[in-house]
Amino acid sequence: MCCTLNQRTKRLNHDELSNNELNKSIGNIDPETVARWLESSGNYKVLRRIQMRDTFAGQINSPVKVLVVDTETTGLDFATCEVIEVGAVLIEVDQDTGAIGAVLGTYGGLEEPKVPITPENSAIHGITNEMVKGQRFDEAALKTLCDEAALFVAHNAAFDKPFMLRRFPWLEKSIWACTFRELPWTQENYSGRKLEYLLSDCGYFHGAHRAVEDCNALVHVLAQPLKTSQRMPFQVLFDSANESIYQIAALKAPFEKKDFLKSKGFRWNADDRVWEFEAVGFSEGKEVIEWLREQVYCTTGKIMLGFRIQAGVDRYSGTALKQQFKEV
Structure with missing residues (x-):
């Protein structure tokens, strides 16, 4: 069906009027209300940006302290490359239920490497040579968090742990679990094992690919029951951490x-x-x-x-x- 120029002009003016009215009133609308309304239609999926939180669940009856760790590095080989950023979030977890309670502490720091960061590497994590110039890790602050943790968790422990051990040899007795490898994401019907996929399936997204942000993102994922079994992720991790x-x-x-x-x-x-x-x-x-x-x-x-x-x-x-x- 075709329409005249006059009809198209009227339609355009109507659309402009609607948009103008919406723009005037949008400041009075609660975004969360809009998000829930869109989701209720069944035609939209709304992702919420993760927020820094002090607590997740209520009372924890059998608390164990867990340190969630992420690193950014100058390359993939821990024997020759260096850690340039460490993120760590200390949380309390109920040993029986797997529920996450309070966030007990956070560390984030940069360190200038001996060899400059390449443009290709910087494109991955967004960390430049200017950002790390003159920076050193606050090793005492990081060690304070590490000394409290009974278990270390990373989304790719096979990558993060060797880098951390090389930079901080005092971690040699630490026990690590890997959320990428040890949780049954495929069997639980998640879209993939990458953190971005897991976040999306949980209804979240996060910003820059940086260490502390990735730690917080992982904590948000681990705070929710697995999609199919409804088990808490830490119930699985506490068992698997004892396995060879x-x-x-x-x-x-x-x-x-x-x-x-x-x-x-x-x-x-x-x-x-x-x-x-x-x-x-x-x-x-x-x-x-x-x-x-x-x-x-x-x-x-x-x-x-x-x-x-x-x-x-x-x-x-x-x-x-x-x-x-x-x-x-």
Whole structure:
């Protein structure tokens, strides 16, 4: 259907009038009321920016102190690259229910590296050489928070812990859990394991990709029940933190199975030229072994695999443990 120029002009004037009226009255509208109204229609999903909070749940009956940690670095190799930002949020968690209570303390600091930050690296986290110039971590303030924590949590502990250990050797006895690896995000029907996906599924978004902001974002995610089971994330983490990590190497795996291995979560170890999988706990390790036997080696008999086992303080430490070979 076509319309005359006069009709289009009238429609435009009407739209402009509506927008002007809306602009005049928008200051009187509570944004949260609008957000809930949009959500109630079933046609919109509204994400709320995370806010700094002092508390999440009410009374905590069996409190344990947990430090949520995030780092920004000059690169990926903890042996050669440096930490340039540390974020840490100390929280109390109910050991029985997994509920998060009060936020007990926060640390955020920058440090100038020995080697300048590259433009490519700066593009990832937004930290420039000008921002870190002359900066040093307040190690005493950070250590005060760390000394109170019974458990350290990071969204990629295999990355963050080795960097933290190299910069702060006094963390050598710390026990870490990994929210990226140890929580069943896929089984719980989340969109993905990345923090941005988890936040979105929980109804939140956050701003700059910086250490303290990422810590606060992770705390908000961990404060909500898992989507399907309705268990609290810390109920899972407290159990898994006591489990050993089994690094399983698929020795002499057929080349044509490489995509199959990758889809399962195996990673290629270029140094040893082998596909490896990190299983958390004996049960997952056993499941992976049976999967390899049936789907990769296609046999009902025994198979030869390589194993590295990390337990306690060795978990996610980046320590190169001696590989053991075993027929299973």
